[in-house]
Amino acid sequence: MPRISVNNISKEFKIYNRPQDRLSELLLRRPKHKVFHVLNDISFAVREGESLGIVGVNGAGKSTLLKILAGTLQPTTGSFQLKGQVAALLELGAGFHPEFTGRKNIYLNASLLGVPENNIADLEKGIIEFSELEEFIDRPVRTYSSGMYVRLAFSIATMVRPDILIIDEALSVGDLTFQKKCVARMNEFISEKKTMIFCSHSMFHVQELCEKAIWLDKRQIKEIGDSDRVVGHYEDFCNSKKVYHNISEDVPTEDENSTNEETEIETPDCKINSLSVKSTNGKEVTSLAPLNDYALEMEVEVLKDGIEGNFGFAFMKSAEEPVASFLTTDIHEIDKGPFKKGSKFIVTLVVRGLAMRVGDFYVLGGLADKSGLLWYERKFSKLLHVDANKGVGPVIMDSAWSVTKK
Numbered sequence: 166m167p168r169i170s171v172n173n174i175s176k177e178f179k180i181y182n183r184p185q186d187r188l189s190e191l192l193l194r195r196p197k198h199k200v201f202h203v204l205n206d207i208s209f210a211v212r213e214g215e216s217l218g219i220v221g222v223n224g225a226g227k228s229t230l231l232k233i234l235a236g237t238l239q240p241t242t243g244s245f246q247l248k249g250q251v252a253a254l255l256e257l258g259a260g261f262h263p264e265f266t267g268r269k270n271i272y273l274n275a276s277l278l279g280v281p282e283n284n285i286a287d288l289e290k291g292i293i294e295f296s297e298l299e300e301f302i303d304r305p306v307r308t309y310s311s312g313m314y315v316r317l318a319f320s321i322a323t324m325v326r327p328d329i330l331i332i333d334e335a336l337s338v339g340d341l342t343f344q345k346k347c348v349a350r351m352n353e354f355i356s357e358k359k360t361m362i363f364c365s366h367s368m369f370h371v372q373e374l375c376e377k378a379i380w381l382d383k384r385q386i387k388e389i390g391d392s393d394r395v396v397g398h399y400e401d402f403c404n405s406k407k408v409y410h411n412i413s414e415d416v417p418t419e420d421e422n423s424t425n426e427e428t429e430i431e432t433p434d435c436k437i438n439s440l441s442v443k444s445t446n447g448k449e450v451t452s453l454a455p456l457n458d459y460a461l462e463m464e465v466e467v468l469k470d471g472i473e474g475n476f477g478f479a480f481m482k483s484a485e486e487p488v489a490s491f492l493t494t495d496i497h498e499i500d501k502g503p504f505k506k507g508s509k510f511i512v513t514l515v516v517r518g519l520a521m522r523v524g525d526f527y528v529l530g531g532l533a534d535k536s537g538l539l540w541y542e543r544k545f546s547k548l549l550h551v552d553a554n555k556g557v558g559p560v561i562m563d564s565a566w567s568v569t570k571k
Contacts, residue, residue, distance in 0.1 A: 249328025
């Protein structure tokens with residue numbers, strides 16, 4: 166039996182040019198609005214223990230669909246059914262009273278999820294400890310940063326152990342340490358055969374955390390199925406629309422990579438001291454030729470004792486769009502820690518026969534956690550350019566021609 170059933174859901178909003186048009190429409194019984202369609206004939210089912218990712222460009226209807234499933238919006242037509250307790254993380258601060266303290270909001274939020282008050286008292290300590298907000302829990306949440314909001318909301322929603330967990334971009338806010346805890350908690354849900362719906366612009370997280378995925382496009386389901394296949398087709402679509410010479414606008418600078426939330430500044434786990442791309446003669450290059458060999462090289466310095474993880478590189482079209490990625494997850498001869506504070510590593514990956522035909526790219530290098538889902542630290546290279554090669558398409562393959570006359 167499905168845990169979630171969605172049948173032919175559509176959602177539309179009435180758009181009025183002026184506030185008084187609403188009253189005029191009511192009195193004169195003449196339409197004074199335009200209809201804006203957000204979702205059109207959406208149907209799918211999610212079984213117990215299944216995790217479903219939702220992908221799509223901004224404006225595709227992802228957040229609206231999640232709001233309907235969470236019960237904060239009603240569909241215009243169609244129906245849906247959810248069996249079991251539901252917890253949802255939607256807009257930042259949703260379900261919180263800004264004037265209440267974090268502690269009072271624990272009771273408010275958990276009661277909205279249907280948890281009896283005496284049970285909330287039993288969960289309170291665990292929620293506060295997981296959120297790491299002990300110093301701030303008795304302050305009004307209006308004084309919280311966006312990351313602190315997410316910490317508290319995620320802690321409450323997951324500590325009550327709902328049957329269905331709905332998450333909209335929870336991993337896009339907050340520091341790396343807490344993101345790792347979130348991923349671990351979501352993996353716990355998956356191992357406990359809970360049902361999860363996860364919406365994210367991080368395709369890597371959708372693939373790793375979800376068995377199935379839905380691609381929403383122009384208010385409809387364009388594709389549904391295995392997450393690797395759906396994400397692959399969605400990324401192909403995004404890549405076909407990408408303007409390569411503008412990618413420098415997407416890649417964060419050193420300043421943008423640092424947080425501006427004073428309460429969340431802490432010593433990073435490691436530091437990428439240098440990152441470069443070199444030709445086979447050892448010279449650093451920024452202009453690359455298809456089918457040549459290149460070495461990606463970085464120096465990683467460990468700043469905390471005991472961290473474990475995987476070294477990685479990726480060719481990137483933008484800050485969130487990998488062309489190809491490489492991790493040491495399955496390379497058993499590579500040391501994965503635990504590493505000692507002060508250790509330094511020169512990490513080199515030789516890419517043989519560069520398969521990109523033409524365009525501007527970056528190389529990303531860094532150290533990821535053991536799961537490979539989150540980066541302890543990462544760094545982008547200088548802008549790289551692959552020189553044009555005759556032919557069409559983004560990929561070139563090493564090949565040899567042979568034509569024999571009969």
